[in-house]
Amino acid sequence: MWQRHQHSQCIKEALSKAEQVCIDHQCRLTPIRKKVLELIWKSHKPIKAYDLLAQLSSEDFIEKPPTVYRALEFLIENNLIHRIESQNAYIGCNHDHENLDSKFLICEQCNQVEELSEPKINKTLSEVSKKQGFTPNMVNIEVHGTCSQCAQN
Amino acid sequence: MWQRHQHSQCIKEALSKAEQVCIDHQCRLTPIRKKVLELIWKSHKPIKAYDLLAQLSSEDFIEKPPTVYRALEFLIENNLIHRIESQNAYIGCNHDHENLDSKFLICEQCNQVEELSEPKINKTLSEVSKKQGFTPNMVNIEVHGTCSQCAQN
DNA sequence: CAAATAATGTTATAGTATAACATTGCTTAA
DNA sequence: TTAAGCAATGTTATACTATAACATTATTTG
Numbered sequence A, B: 001m002w003q004r005h006q007h008s009q010c011i012k013e014a015l016s017k018a019e020q021v022c023i024d025h026q027c028r029l030t031p032i033r034k035k036v037l038e039l040i041w042k043s044h045k046p047i048k049a050y051d052l053l054a055q056l057s058s059e060d061f062i063e064k065p066p067t068v069y070r071a072l073e074f075l076i077e078n079n080l081i082h083r084i085e086s087q088n089a090y091i092g093c094n095h096d097h098e099n100l101d102s103k104f105l106i107c108e109q110c111n112q113v114e115e116l117s118e119p120k121i122n123k124t125l126s127e128v129s130k131k132q133g134f135t136p137n138m139v140n141i142e143v144h145g146t147c148s149q150c151a152q153n
Numbered sequence C: 001c002a003a004a005t006a007a008t009g010t011t012a013t014a015g016t017a018t019a020a021c022a023t024t025g026c027t028t029a030a
Numbered sequence D: 001t002t003a004a005g006c007a008a009t010g011t012t013a014t015a016c017t018a019t020a021a022c023a024t025t026a027t028t029t030g
Helices: A007-027 A033-041 A049-058 A066-076 A119-131 A146-152 B005-024 B029-041 B049-058 B063-076 B119-131 B146-152
Strands: A081-084 A089-092 A100-107 A111-114 A135-146 B083-084 B089-092 B099-109 B113-115 B133-145
Touching: A007 A033, A033 A049, A033 A066, A033 A089, A049 A066, A066 A081, A066 A089, A081 A100, A119 A135, A119 B119, A119 B133, A135 B119, B005 B049, B029 B049, B029 B063, B029 B089, B049 B063, B063 B083, B063 B089, B083 B099, B119 B133
Parallel strands: A100 A135, B099 B133
Antiparallel strands: A081 A089, A100 A111, A135 B133, B083 B089, B099 B113
8 A cells, every 4th residue: 555656646636635625615725724634644544633733733833732623623524534433543535425424444453544435335324224214424434454464464 | 212111121131141141251240340331221322431430439339430441341342332432432232243343323313322233234344345355353333313213303 | 994704822621541550359279 | 278370449640532712813705
């Protein structure tokens, strides 16, 4: 994964995608929000709020928790990042989401995370839900295990 | 749900199931562990660690966080409860789990949680994972939405 | 430009969880 | 049965995660 691509490239793409999303959504990718998004992408693994905080404060940005949490909230609302619930951590999103749903493969060894697109699962979940009279609004799936890289080692 | 059943009955069942599980697993359902499990079942919704703590301290039990967190850890390891990641909360489990996997329908209105058994989803997830060379170890699915009761209101 | 709204600054505190070491209790094998 | 070893709990302190509430600054819009 990260060995195989020009990482600076995917950060650039993420940022320019974010610009476009904000135009579409009529909201503003302010310097702080942009910086937080950039740091998240730079990490390329789930990164924690207080780690972001530390990195921000080592640069010229304000370093209080609310600053970071507000930026995270904004980015999540616009589907530019996701929260990995089992880790209290945040990761960049380059998928196009029609619905509020996210699915992750999380490697317990290297901590690398891969986001899945798998409509079949959503469909099955919808069916099962409906059987129970339940109307889904948001789905989060976190699969923990071992990635192929780590399985080789 | 909770309107329709004798709740005291399901607590009893949960506790006696727990006794059996601990015999099978050769571990001990100590008074603290039992009390925590009982409180979780009494709640009948996801309950938070510090709420358990408060309830314990109002009775004759020791009221320090590690006490509760250790009991929770034990109960989770033995599949007697699950953690709802999106809520930092804990709920009783009366399913038989072969693997480490859990799936929940979480009502955003009443906060009631239903655990799902749906092997098809596990199978699909396994297939998708395998395609990526990923070996799953544990799966957690949390579906947020509206339950049938609340949809009527 | 003024008013309204959005975003950020700031202080304080709430909420969640674990580390580390001491003590007590249970088990088991000599 | 009793000492050794291990499991469980007690205890103190602290780390980590997140938000409330109000002040200030920046941007947008009539």
